[in-house]
Amino acid sequence: MKKPVKKTWLLASALTLGMAVLTPLQAGATSAETTNNVIMQIEQKIQGTVKYFGGDGLTIKGTDGKNYYIGLHKFSDQQIEQLKLVEGQEISVEGSIIEDYSDFYTFDVYKKSLPKGVTKEELIQLEKLFHDMKKAGKEENYEEMERLYQAMDNITRPYELANWQPEPFEEFINEAAFTEKNIVIKAQDKEQLKTLYTEWVKFTKEDKTEMAQEKIDKIYTILEPYHQELYPPLTFEQYMADMEVDLTKEELAELKSIYDEAQKADKDKNEELSMKLWDQFYEKLNSHFKYEQISFEEYMADIEFEISQSDYTKLKQHYEKAVTLEKDGEEEKAGEQWEAFYKILDPYYEANKDILISASKLIINGQDLLPEQTK
Structure with a gap:
């Protein structure tokens, strides 16, 4: 029998605002009543073994048989980097249950990425804007989210620019590994690039976005021939070398013609024609691929939870009918089986x-x- 879910209230204390924000939380967590009649969630303690660890979280299989995703967002990047967790390792975790992945991103997490120099008064403003933006997100009010984000950016951007340390020109210019590939940039181009880069840094620091963008666009225009040399487009024969498709000479010739035209459209920066030709190319090519449908048993092999015998039998029937109907071109009927x-x-x-x-x-x-x- 499924345990009834108890509605608790998570108190998110916004001390800098001098008020408390109550957020409803559906959870099976233990709760306790405080002296002011506010229900606060008591943290859970989970024991289990690591299934996967990466980024800012890990999944574990609890000793209670349940699966948990553990968000490490409260920990610093350095702490996470130093964790040496491996699959099967035992671990215990204390923390609070949350409803949605977006709830991991709290104001405290956001604060960790703030630039130096933000004042206490600005922190108060940012906290209010942050919670307003979270609320707008839950309401799917994207226009309001954009407005609030811009208001936050207006506060933080001056500090970000003040703290920004642009990389030296030589490092910037060789990010594409020109030197390693023995591609030499002409002296005249390099001199022009250096001037443009200096101007781009200046305008960026002054927050003159449009003028900075003009400079970076000119930089990439000059660098484009060098990028082409670094990553030359594949010929049709190179592209098709590893393709396992059965094509007649006529079909190959037709595909090659479309491929070459699409490459030319790319070079001419004719985006509309390029998109049309590539769509045409892949539509023709994909029609020659034969996709092997895996068996029902193979499909179900990675499912970790138990399924009743009755449902398992029904699933197999629907799966095999759907596969057969797809092979016969009965897409609509196959869709009904998949549903x-x-x-x-x-x-x-x-x-x-x-x-x-x-x-x-x-x-x-x-x-x-x-x-x-x-901080």
Whole structure:
């Protein structure tokens, strides 16, 4: 029997604003009543083994048999980089359950990326704007989100520009590895590029966006022939070398003609014609590929959760009917079978989806790891 879900309230204390923001949270977490009758969520403690670790999170299989996604957003980049977690390793996590992946991105997380120099008064403004933007996001009010983002950027951008240290010209110009590939930029071009780069840095620091963009556009125009030399376009024969398709001489000739025309359109910067020709090329090419449909057993092999025998039998019937109908070109009827297939399978995915935990403490090999204090 499924345990009833208890509605709790997560108190997000906005101390700098001198007020508290209450956010409804659906969770099965233990809760406690405070003296002012506000229900606060008590953190969970999860024990399990690591399934996957990467980026700013990890998935674990709990000792309770449930799957958890652990967000490490409260920890610093350096702390995350130093974690040496491997699949199967035991780990304990303390943290709070959240509803959505976007809830990992709190104001404290946002603060970690702020440039130096932002004042306390500006932090107060940013916090209010941040929460307003989160609210607009949940309401899918994208126009309001854009307005709020711009207001935040107006506060932070002067500090970002003041702290910005542009890379030296030589490093910038060789990001494409011209030197390593023995591609020599002409002295006249290099001198012009250096002047443009200096002007681009100047206008960027002055926040003159349009003028800075003009300079960077000119830089890439000068560099384009060198990029072409660095990454020459593949000939039709090179492109088709590893293709396992059965084509007649006439079909190959037709494809080559379209390919060469598309390459020319790319070179001429005729985007509309280029897109049309590439679409035509891939439509003709893809029609010659034969995709091998995997068996039902292969499809189900990676599913970790248990499915009842009755549903498993129905799933197999729908799957095999759908595959047969697709082979016979009965796409509409095949679609009906796929719809019936996923109508049975989707509830299993929903019931077994990862529980989201925002970690505030990790216990690895008996050692506690707490987030570093943010500014």
